[in-house]
Amino acid sequence: MAQAAIELVNVNKWFGDFHVLKDISLTVGTGEKVVICGPSGSGKSTVVRCINRLEEHQNGTINLDGVELTNDPKSIASIQGEVGMVFQQFNLFPHLSVLDNLMLGPMKARGLSRSAAEEKARFYLERVRIPDQADKKPAQLSGGQQQRVAIARSLCMEPKVLLFDEPTSALDPEMISEVLDVMVELAHEGMTMVVVTHEMGFAHKVADKMIFMDEGEIVEHGTPEQFFASPKTERCRTFLSQILKH
Amino acid sequence: MTKIVLSLSLVALLAGCSSSGTWGWYVIDPTTKSGWINITFLVSGMWNTILISVIAAAISIVVGLIVALPGQSSKRGWRIVNRVYVELVRSIPLLPMLFWVFYGLPIIFKSMGMNVPIDPFWGAIITLAISDSAFTAEIYRSGIQSIARGQREAAQTVGLNYFQTMRYVIMPQAIRRILPPLANQFIYIVKMSAFASVIGMQELTRRANELVVTEYRPLEIYSLLIVEYLILVLIISAGVRWLERRMGSDERQ
Numbered sequence: 001m002a003q004a005a006i007e008l009v010n011v012n013k014w015f016g017d018f019h020v021l022k023d024i025s026l027t028v029g030t031g032e033k034v035v036i037c038g039p040s041g042s043g044k045s046t047v048v049r050c051i052n053r054l055e056e057h058q059n060g061t062i063n064l065d066g067v068e069l070t071n072d073p074k075s076i077a078s079i080q081g082e083v084g085m086v087f088q089q090f091n092l093f094p095h096l097s098v099l100d101n102l103m104l105g106p107m108k109a110r111g112l113s114r115s116a117a118e119e120k121a122r123f124y125l126e127r128v129r130i131p132d133q134a135d136k137k138p139a140q141l142s143g144g145q146q147q148r149v150a151i152a153r154s155l156c157m158e159p160k161v162l163l164f165d166e167p168t169s170a171l172d173p174e175m176i177s178e179v180l181d182v183m184v185e186l187a188h189e190g191m192t193m194v195v196v197t198h199e200m201g202f203a204h205k206v207a208d209k210m211i212f213m214d215e216g217e218i219v220e221h222g223t224p225e226q227f228f229a230s231p232k233t234e235r236c237r238t239f240l241s242q243i244l245k246h
Numbered sequence: 247m248t249k250i251v252l253s254l255s256l257v258a259l260l261a262g263c264s265s266s267g268t269w270g271w272y273v274i275d276p277t278t279k280s281g282w283i284n285i286t287f288l289v290s291g292m293w294n295t296i297l298i299s300v301i302a303a304a305i306s307i308v309v310g311l312i313v314a315l316p317g318q319s320s321k322r323g324w325r326i327v328n329r330v331y332v333e334l335v336r337s338i339p340l341l342p343m344l345f346w347v348f349y350g351l352p353i354i355f356k357s358m359g360m361n362v363p364i365d366p367f368w369g370a371i372i373t374l375a376i377s378d379s380a381f382t383a384e385i386y387r388s389g390i391q392s393i394a395r396g397q398r399e400a401a402q403t404v405g406l407n408y409f410q411t412m413r414y415v416i417m418p419q420a421i422r423r424i425l426p427p428l429a430n431q432f433i434y435i436v437k438m439s440a441f442a443s444v445i446g447m448q449e450l451t452r453r454a455n456e457l458v459v460t461e462y463r464p465l466e467i468y469s470l471l472i473v474e475y476l477i478l479v480l481i482i483s484a485g486v487r488w489l490e491r492r493m494g495s496d497e498r499q
C-alpha cells in the first residue's frame with residue numbers, strides 16, 4: 001500500500017484539564033477525501049488544527065507523508081506550506097489585494113519571483129472562477145468570493161493536503177454552492193482533502209471516508225454508503241437526523 | 247478653551263504692567279536689549295529639549311518593539327521576560343532612574359573595565375528611552391493583539407515564518423492602532439525631558455533655572471517656560487490628531 005498522506009495514531013490532546021482529543025487514530029491515503037462531522041465542541045477543529053500544527057498534540061503520533069510532526073525545527077520546516085487550510089472565517093489578509101493575498105506565500109515562503117507568483121496566482125483565480133477580482137481588497141468581495149479566494153490562496157502553495165474547517169458555515173445560503181462546486185472539482189482532480197462540514201450532499205458526492213466525532217472521540221467511521229444508510233451508534237443516528245432535518 | 251487661556255494670560259500680563267510690583271516683565275521684555283538677550287537664552291534651550299526627546303523616542307520605538315515581541319510568544323519563559331521588563335521599568339520613577347543612569351551606570355561600566363563616560367546628553371536620552379520603552383511595548387502589545395488570531399494562523403498555513411508573519415501580515419494591520427498612541431507618547435517624553443535639567447543638561451528648564459538664579463524673577467521666567475512647553479506640546483498634539491484622522495480614514499475604506 002502506498003504511504004499514507006496523513007496518519008494519526010492514538011493522538012491525545014488536553015486544553016488544561018480538558019481532554020479534548022481521546023485516542024484519535026485516522027489514516028488518509030494520498031488522493032483520499034475524508035469528511036468529519038459531529039456536534040459542536042466534539043473536537044473536529046482541533047483534529048484538523050493538529051494536522052497542520054496550529055495546535056500541538058500531547059501524545060500519540062501524527063505523520064505527514066511519513067514524516068512525524070515534532071517540535072524539531074526540521075519537521076516544522078518540512079510541513080511549512082505543505083498543508084493548506086481553508087478557515088470558516090476565510091482569514092484573508094484585509095490590507096492586501098486579492099492578488100497579493102495569493103502571492104505572499106509563494107514569494108516569501110517559496111522564494112518565487114514576483115512574475116512567477118503572479119502567474120500562479122492568476123492561474124488559480126481562474127480555477128476558482130474569479131479572475132476579474134484580482135485587484136480588489138477582500139472586503140469588497142462577497143462571502144462566497146472571499147472563500148474562493150482563500151481556497152485559491154491555499155492552492156498557490158501547491159500543498160500535498162488541503163484541510164477545510166467548516167468552509168461554508170459563515171456563508172449566506174445562496175453562496176454555499178459556489179464554494180462547494182469548487183471543492184468538488186478539486187476532489188475530482190485528486191487533491192487529498194480533509195473536510196469538516198455538515199454539508200451532507202457534498203459528503204455523499206466526494207467522501208471516500210466519513211468520520212463521526214463526539215466528545216473528543218471518533219465514534220464512527222466508514223464509507224458514506226454505510227454511514228448514511230445504517231449508522232451503528234445511537235449518537236450518530238441522532239446527529240444525522242438532526243442535521244438532515246434542515 | 248484657548249480663548250479662556252488667552253484672556254486669562256492677558257489679564258495676568260496687564261496686572262504685571264501695573265505698578266503693583268508682583269510682576270516684572272522687564273526681564274523678558276523683547277523691546278529692551280537685556281530682555282531680548284534673556285529671551286534668546288531661554289528659547290535656545292528648545293533645540294536640546296527637542297533633540298533629546300526625538301532621539302529618546304526613536305530608541306524607545308525600537309526597544310519597545312524588541313520588548314513587545316516576546317510578550318506574544320507561546321513560550322511562557324519569553325512572556326515572563328516581557329512582563330518583568332515592563333513592570334519593572336514602569337514602576338521606577340524617572341528621577342531616581344536618571345540619577346542611577348547618570349551617576350551609577352558609569353561605575354558599573356568601570357567595574358567591567360570599560361571607560362564609558364555618560365554625559366548629561368546621553369544620560370538623559372538613555373533614561374527617557376528606557377522609561378518610555380515600557381509604555382511603547384504595551385502600545386505594540388495591544389496593537390498586535392487587536393489583530394485577530396486567524397491572521398497569524400492563515401499566514402502560518404501559507405508557509406510564512408514568525409518574522410515574515412509579523413512583517414507582512416500583522417504589523418501592516420496593527421500599525422494604524424499603534425502609530426497614534428505612539429505619537430501621543432512623544433508628548434510624555436517632551437514633558438519628562440525637563441528632568442534632564444537636574445543633571446545639567448542645557449535644555450529649556452535648565453536655562454530657566456539658571457536665569458532665575460541671576461535675575462530673581464521666577465514668576466515671569468517660569469511663566470515663559472510653561473508657555474514654551476505649551477507651544478511645543480500643542481504642536482505635537484495637532485500632529486497626533488492629524489495622524490489619528492488619517493489612520494481612521496484608512497480604516498473606513
Ligand SMILES: Nc1ncnc2c1ncn2[C@@H]1O[C@H](COP(=O)(O)OP(=O)(O)OP(=O)(O)O)[C@@H](O)[C@H]1O
Pocket residue numbers: 015018020038039040041042043044045046047
Ligand atoms: N484554545 C482552547 N483552549 C481551551 N479550550 C479549547 C480551545 N480550543 C477549543 N477548546 C475546546 O475544545 C473543545 C473542542 O473544540 P473544537 O473547536 O475542536 O470543536 P468543534 O468540533 O470544531 O466544534 P464546532 O462545531 O463548534 O466548531 C470545545 O469544548 C472547545 O471549547
Ligand SMILES: [Mg+2]
Pocket residue numbers: 044045046165166
Ligand atoms: Mg470547529
